[in-house]
Amino acid sequence: MKKSLYKIFFMISGILIPVMLFAQQRFPRPDFESGYQVPSPTTPEPRSASMELFDVFLLLGFLSLVTWFVLKKRSRKGILYLSILALLYFGFYRNGCICAIGGIQNVALAIADPGYAISLTALAFFVLPLLFALFAGRVFCAGVCPLGAIQELIILKPVSIPKGLQKALGLIPYVYLGLAILYAVTRTDFIICRYDPFVGIFRLDATYTMLLLGGSFLILGMFVARPYCRFLCPYAVLLNWMSANSWKHLSITPAECIDCKLCDQSCPVDAINKPAAEPVSTHADTRRFLLSLILIPVLVFLGGFILSKSHIYLSRANHTVQLAELLITNPEVRNDPENLDVQAFLTSGKTLDLLVNEAAVIRRNFKTGGWWVGGFFGLAFGLIFAGKTVFRNRKDYTPDKGNCLSCGRCMNYCPVGKPDYLNLMKDGIKSN
Amino acid sequence: MEKKIKSKAQKRREFIRTSTRLSLAVGLGGLTGLVLPETISGEWVWQIDPFECTQCGRCADECVMSPSAVKCVHAYDLCGYCDLCGGYFKPGVSDLNTAAENQLCPTSAILRRFIEEPFFEFTIDEDLCIGCGKCVKGCTSFGNGSLHLQIRHDRCLNCNQCSIARNCPSNAVKRVPADKPYQMKGDFSKS
Incomplete structure (x- = not known):
């Protein structure tokens, strides 16, 4: 009897209210006579805050150890083993999240929007590697970053890339950094996380495109050492600034360089400066340097102008802007039950005007942000260009502090101070 | 004479390097100080x-x-x-x-x-x-x-x-x- 009543009610409600968004009590809670206890749903806890703090301490420990291996112990083996450990822990165990590279976006958003609550872990993961880079060079890249470690382990036969091409490809990280910040502060997307090529490998679970991206980076990485680190990683831009001005840095040789050239061939990332004589300074050089300095404001303006002009295209990645544009240009999508975004918007009860206003605000933010980011591109490119006109007198083989990843191969190859150093001397390496 | 000029140039370079390093440190510190208050709400x-x-x-x-x-x-x-x-x-x-x-x-x-x-x-x-x-x-x-x-x-x-x-x-x-x-x-x- 009761069963059929329910059935009738079910059918009626099925006809009358096909889709009810908000739940309501249609059926009273039964009074059980059999002594049945109503269970309550389980709530498995997330990873505890103390474990997150443990990660920060582990990061600190790793950074300190690598610094010690790079500066004091001068041990390539130590750095390598640490990077494997970091790959296992921060990569495969912690699934590559949170990482310093992605932390850029959290910090940028936290600055731009005080309402965004950033976690201490994210801030620490962003700041600590930079702090260490300012102190001792890019030790983070050498033995802590899981993305670096996975590429480090697959280097098979690195080819040397021409200097000009290297410089040109080296501009990509600046673009990536600028766009990542622009998309983060407009709350559009965290593109660094979205296009992280290795996170799918760390999770052992990825979509087809992710696997394709990660796989091609790994295959490329066999011949072009650490392609992501050198030509894509946005965090590397910041690390580069810090490391180029670092207080201490890895030195190839423990004592005096004997110009044996062994280290030059050992560096997989072409980050060793060869000895070079400073050309006699002429007025032409000075003029070129001054000209490039004058060029900087022009580039800054040009960059800002171009990017803010293209804000309409840039803002199309934003969900709200996309939806507003779609609803205006194709009003018939309202009748398309397959378009989930449109359907969710229609059921939300929000008016189109409100949505369009929101989209307009986001677009304006893109316009302002475009000036800043484009200006940053202009400044960065201008400074790099100006830097090319400055020559330094170099006697010995020295690491290029900004680009050196402190992997330590060159220390390993340097014969100075090694037990069989004297035998090498006898073989006449120095006289060559 | 030449040596003296050279050391002057070196000194200048050293000064520029130190001040760049210092300003980077201040920048990083400032950034941390700016964001740190927003971390109080935990994870x-x-x-x-x-x-x-x-x-x-x-x-x-x-x-x-x-x-x-x-x-x-x-x-x-x-x-x-x-x-x-x-x-x-x-x-x-x-x-x-x-x-x-x-x-x-x-x-x-x-x-x-x-x-x-x-x-x-x-x-x-x-x-x-x-x-x-x-x-x-x-x-x-x-x-x-x-x-x-x-x-x-x-x-x-x-x-x-x-x-x-x-x-x-x-x-x-x-x-x-x-x-x-x-x-x-x-x-x-x-x-």
Whole structure:
């Protein structure tokens, strides 16, 4: 009897209210006579805050150890083993999240929007590697970053890339950094996380495109050492600034360089400066340097102008802007039950005007942000260009502090101070 | 004379280097100081607001985990323990039994257990649930809405940017404080 009543009610409600968004009590809670206890749903806890703090301490420990291996112990083996450990822990165990590279976006958003609550872990993961880079060079890249470690382990036969091409490809990280910040502060997307090529490998679970991206980076990485680190990683831009001005840095040789050239061939990332004589300074050089300095404001303006002009295209990645544009240009999508975004918007009860206003605000933010980011591109490119006109007198083989990843191969190859150093001397390496 | 000039140049370079280093340190310190006050609210995790969820089904596909970390949970307190459960049965079934063709759930993740006439208890087998929300839609449309979707934190990787949140059409996936990681339905409307 009761069963059929329910059935009738079910059918009626099925006809009358096909889709009810908000739940309501249609059926009273039964009074059980059999002594049945109503269970309550389980709530498995997330990873505890103390474990997150443990990660920060582990990061600190790793950074300190690598610094010690790079500066004091001068041990390539130590750095390598640490990077494997970091790959296992921060990569495969912690699934590559949170990482310093992605932390850029959290910090940028936290600055731009005080309402965004950033976690201490994210801030620490962003700041600590930079702090260490300012102190001792890019030790983070050498033995802590899981993305670096996975590429480090697959280097098979690195080819040397021409200097000009290297410089040109080296501009990509600046673009990536600028766009990542622009998309983060407009709350559009965290593109660094979205296009992280290795996170799918760390999770052992990825979509087809992710696997394709990660796989091609790994295959490329066999011949072009650490392609992501050198030509894509946005965090590397910041690390580069810090490391180029670092207080201490890895030195190839423990004592005096004997110009044996062994280290030059050992560096997989072409980050060793060869000895070079400073050309006699002429007025032409000075003029070129001054000209490039004058060029900087022009580039800054040009960059800002171009990017803010293209804000309409840039803002199309934003969900709200996309939806507003779609609803205006194709009003018939309202009748398309397959378009989930449109359907969710229609059921939300929000008016189109409100949505369009929101989209307009986001677009304006893109316009302002475009000036800043484009200006940053202009400044960065201008400074790099100006830097090319400055020559330094170099006697010995020295690491290029900004680009050196402190992997330590060159220390390993340097014969100075090694037990069989004297035998090498006898073989006449120095006289060559 | 030449040596003296050289040392002057070296001194100048040293000065420039030190001041650059110092300004970088100040910049980094300033950045940290600016952001540090915003960290007091502790750690954050992702969660679905069940009252904003429209059961579009994207949770099943958009999560970086396969199967998704989103599962159906059952607020038993709100359940009517109906024999004809709108979350369990496909609309229009003739026989109220556990035959696969009658079930709404594509993976048979809902267990139906007889309690007493005419009440049945429905529990979710989370190992089978893929978070598609079909049962939630059924329960919300025809029943009390006691079934709802939640991100289960024993499975969620807590990605920096939740890939479901990015694709959620109703913006129901939000960051919540880690000490209150669930938004279980305790009532019939958002309090």
